Amino acid sequence: LDPIIGFMNGLALALDPTNIMYLFIGVMVGNFVGVLPGLGPVTGVALLIPFTYGMEPTSALILLSAIYYGSMYGNSISAVLLNMPGTPAAIMTAMEGYPLARQGRAGPALAMAAFASFFAGTVGAAGLLFLTPTLSQFALRLGPPEEFALFLAAFTLVATLSGSFVKGVAMTTLGVTLATIGPEPMVAASRMTFGSPLFEVGLNFVAASIGLFAIPSAIEAMERPTKYVLHRASLRMRDLLPTRKDLRESATAFPLGSVIGFFGSVMPGIGPTESSLMAYALQKRFSRRPELYGKGSMEGLTSVEAANNASSVGGMIPMLSFGIPSSATTAVLMGAMLIHGLQPGPMLMAVNPNVVFAVIASMYLGNLMLLLLNLPLIRIWVACLRLPQNLIVSGVVVLSATGVYAAANSVNAVLVMFGFGILGYILNKLRFPVAPIILALILTGPLEAALGKSLAMSGGDWSIFVSRPIAMSLIALAALSVLLQLPILRWIRSRRTGRASRG
Amino acid sequence: MPDLDEEGANSITRQQRAATLVFGAGLLGLGLFWSWEATKIQTRNTYQAITPDFLPFWAGLGLAAAGFFVLVSAWQQHPLDEDPNDPTFDLRGQLRVWAAFGALLVYTLLLEQIHYFFLTLAMMAITLLIARERLGLWLAVKSLLSAVLMYLIFIRAFGVPLPGSVYF
Numbered sequence: 001l002d003p004i005i006g007f008m009n010g011l012a013l014a015l016d017p018t019n020i021m022y023l024f025i026g027v028m029v030g031n032f033v034g035v036l037p038g039l040g041p042v043t044g045v046a047l048l049i050p051f052t053y054g055m056e057p058t059s060a061l062i063l064l065s066a067i068y069y070g071s072m073y074g075n076s077i078s079a080v081l082l083n084m085p086g087t088p089a090a091i092m093t094a095m096e097g098y099p100l101a102r103q104g105r106a107g108p109a110l111a112m113a114a115f116a117s118f119f120a121g122t123v124g125a126a127g128l129l130f131l132t133p134t135l136s137q138f139a140l141r142l143g144p145p146e147e148f149a150l151f152l153a154a155f156t157l158v159a160t161l162s163g164s165f166v167k168g169v170a171m172t173t174l175g176v177t178l179a180t181i182g183p184e185p186m187v188a189a190s191r192m193t194f195g196s197p198l199f200e201v202g203l204n205f206v207a208a209s210i211g212l213f214a215i216p217s218a219i220e221a222m223e224r225p226t227k228y229v230l231h232r233a234s235l236r237m238r239d240l241l242p243t244r245k246d247l248r249e250s251a252t253a254f255p256l257g258s259v260i261g262f263f264g265s266v267m268p269g270i271g272p273t274e275s276s277l278m279a280y281a282l283q284k285r286f287s288r289r290p291e292l293y294g295k296g297s298m299e300g301l302t303s304v305e306a307a308n309n310a311s312s313v314g315g316m317i318p319m320l321s322f323g324i325p326s327s328a329t330t331a332v333l334m335g336a337m338l339i340h341g342l343q344p345g346p347m348l349m350a351v352n353p354n355v356v357f358a359v360i361a362s363m364y365l366g367n368l369m370l371l372l373l374n375l376p377l378i379r380i381w382v383a384c385l386r387l388p389q390n391l392i393v394s395g396v397v398v399l400s401a402t403g404v405y406a407a408a409n410s411v412n413a414v415l416v417m418f419g420f421g422i423l424g425y426i427l428n429k430l431r432f433p434v435a436p437i438i439l440a441l442i443l444t445g446p447l448e449a450a451l452g453k454s455l456a457m458s459g460g461d462w463s464i465f466v467s468r469p470i471a472m473s474l475i476a477l478a479a480l481s482v483l484l485q486l487p488i489l490r491w492i493r494s495r496r497t498g499r500a501s502r503g
Numbered sequence: 504m505p506d507l508d509e510e511g512a513n514s515i516t517r518q519q520r521a522a523t524l525v526f527g528a529g530l531l532g533l534g535l536f537w538s539w540e541a542t543k544i545q546t547r548n549t550y551q552a553i554t555p556d557f558l559p560f561w562a563g564l565g566l567a568a569a570g571f572f573v574l575v576s577a578w579q580q581h582p583l584d585e586d587p588n589d590p591t592f593d594l595r596g597q598l599r600v601w602a603a604f605g606a607l608l609v610y611t612l613l614l615e616q617i618h619y620f621f622l623t624l625a626m627m628a629i630t631l632l633i634a635r636e637r638l639g640l641w642l643a644v645k646s647l648l649s650a651v652l653m654y655l656i657f658i659r660a661f662g663v664p665l666p667g668s669v670y671f
Contacts, residue, residue, distance in 0.1 A: 051661070054661070166569070166572050166573055166576045167573070169569050169572075170527075170530060170566075170569035170570065170572070170573050173534075173562065173565045173566045173568075173569045174530065174566055174569070176558070176562045176565070176566075177533070177534065177537055177559070177562040177563060177565075177566045180537075180541075180558050180559040180562055184555040186553075186555075187555070189555050191541075191544050191555050191556070191559060192537070192540060192541070192544075192559050194540070215607075218603075219600055219603050219604065221634070222599050222600065222603050222630070222633050222634045222635075223596040223597075223599050223600045224596055225634070225635065388636075388645070389634075390631055390634035390635055390636050391631065391636075391645050391649070393630075393634055394627055394630035394631045394634055394649070395627075395649055397603065397607060397626075397630055398610075398623055398626055398627060398630070398649070398653060399653070401607060401610055401611060401614070402614075402619075402623070402653060402657050402663070402665075405614055405663065405665070406657055406661055406663040409663075409664065411611060411612070411614055411615055414611040414614065415611060418604070418607055418608055418611055421604070421607070422604060425600065425604075426522075426526065429519070429522065429591060429592070430519055430522055430523050430526055431519070432526075444558070448553075448558050451553060452552050452553050454552075455552030455553055456552040459552075460552050
């Protein structure tokens with residue numbers, strides 16, 4: 001399908017009054033969860049899934065995607081005014097934005113963040129529009145062995161790029177283990193249920209994602225409330241506008257941040273956080289005024305905001321084209337798609353192209369909406385920062401439990417959420433990455449199915465994975481990503497570096 | 504022997520190290536238990552290339568190995584002293600955490616037994632108290648408003664079948 005024609009069809013669908021309403025709700029809710037410290041896009045998307053059950057799949061996806069990129073806009077507000085990044089992706093925004101706020105330049109910093117987000121979101125949507133159909137067509141040619149190798153590569157990349165190699169691998173394995181509860185994908189035979197009806201249909205994905213993300217953030221805020229001081233800033237419209245100098249100095253940051261954010265997030269395991277760090281480092285290297293970084297650089301702030309917004313859009317590519325989520329939020333989005341009867345991956349473009357194009361078109365409209373509404377409504381967002389924190393966290397706990405009950409119509413699902421809530425809390429305390437678990441929960445079924453089909457094709461001969469070039473390359477990539485992280489290799493490398501520096 | 508966890512080296516507190524050791528042992532035990540349980544799965548469909556016990560068995564073994572490496576890497580690390588102003592686990596904080604989890608469990612178990620509005624009202628009041636709201640008028644107002652809002656959203660707007668939906 002021609003992307004332009006597809007886009008026009010998608011635009012017509014996205015402009016439907018109902019979809020426009022959901023888009024508006026999505027960007028507003030996204031902005032709200034982004035503004036509130038402690039809540040992030042993944043919590044926002046997970047919490048809202050139960051509310052989308054009665055909706056058309058297209059409307060649901062438009063709403064949930066809008067929450068994702070909308071929260072990236074909201075994040076910058078708490079980062080600049082409170083020095084409190086709502087998510088790790090906004091750490092650099094806080095590092096540059098808060099000093100700017102202390103210099104009396106909070107308004108221009110927020111405006112530049114909004115412009116950068118709009119620019120990157122629009123560029124990202126264009127990339128998504130042209131790349132998704134091409135990659136989907138390529139993915140359609142892949143057989144089960146290539147699919148298996150692709151899933152395996154996604155697993156290893158996510159495990160090895162999660163910070164700590166040991167912890168990343170442990171959490172991926174834990175996710176795979178837990179995903180074996182319930183029906184087996186090939187013949188749907190029930191297994192590992194321990195005779196409990198709780199596990200008979202497998203682990204409820206919505207319950208698991210709300211348990212892993214929403215419950216721990218609320219409980220942690222109850223344990224130790226976040227203390228912050230709201231930086232007083234003039235938020236009149238005329239004080240929000242950046243100067244020509246700001247725009248001139250940041251001219252390269254818009255495209256550089258957008259390109260790094262977009263292409264970086266195409267690889268599983270690299271999300272908005274990693275992309276924004278890469279963009280920041282690169283922008284600083286090429287900057288004419290690197291001494292300003294860390295003290296309030298408008299250029300640095302613009303680059304980071306462009307990168308994290310482009311990344312939230314670019315992260316959709318592996319999900320829509322290959323059925324592989326690149327981050328925790330896209331994994332939750334993918335779960336939502338499955339609940340709505342949409343199979344993420346190449347078949348989605350073949351069977352439901354209008355859904356994909358409508359979501360892409362809605363991203364243009366959503367980004368425009370955010371730009372037009374964000375700055376005039378800045379006082380409302382700042383007022384949200386004054387909402388009592390204890391009311392929000394208590395509300396999140398009750399909303400999570402009732403939302404999961406509403407989605408599954410069963411107390412068992414709420415008990416699953418409860419279990420994952422405890423697990424998420426412990427993992428956060430011990431600084432284990434949570435994203436690999438959710439990715440494994442969603443990818444293990446397709447991985448096992450692809451493995452079964454591949455071995456059925458080859459009559460049980462495992463060499464099928466190394467006799468086909470694409471499968472072999474992907475397995476080599478997976479092996480390489482693990483080998484490079486092996487402690488013994490790191491140790492040899494560090495000894496060599498140490499010897500070289502001494503010599 | 505090389506440090507297994509380069510990222511975590513020298514950035515772990517005493518309490519985190521102890522808890523990670525316990526957690527690693529838990530993963531190791533869970534993995535072995537999983538593999539053992541997987542051997543009990545009936546595999547009647549012999550025509551399948553991989554039987555239903557294949558993945559649970561190997562995933563369990565993998566988890567046991569990962570748990571072992573978590574244990575070793577935590578053991579190798581040199582822990583830092585706890586920050587007295589910001590300890591990883593403090594008694595008051597932990598009491599709040601487990602009180603909140605306890606309240607959530609009770610709320611879940613009673614969800615189909617007690618009228619949704621009253622149960623939510625009580626749950627909001629308890630969680631607000633746990634989250635440091637003072638006992639007083641504001642607590643009542645906040646709980647009541649939240650319960651009304653939740654009731655309107657779930658029972659009225661979404662028609663979730665919970666006890667109480669038919670009463671008002």
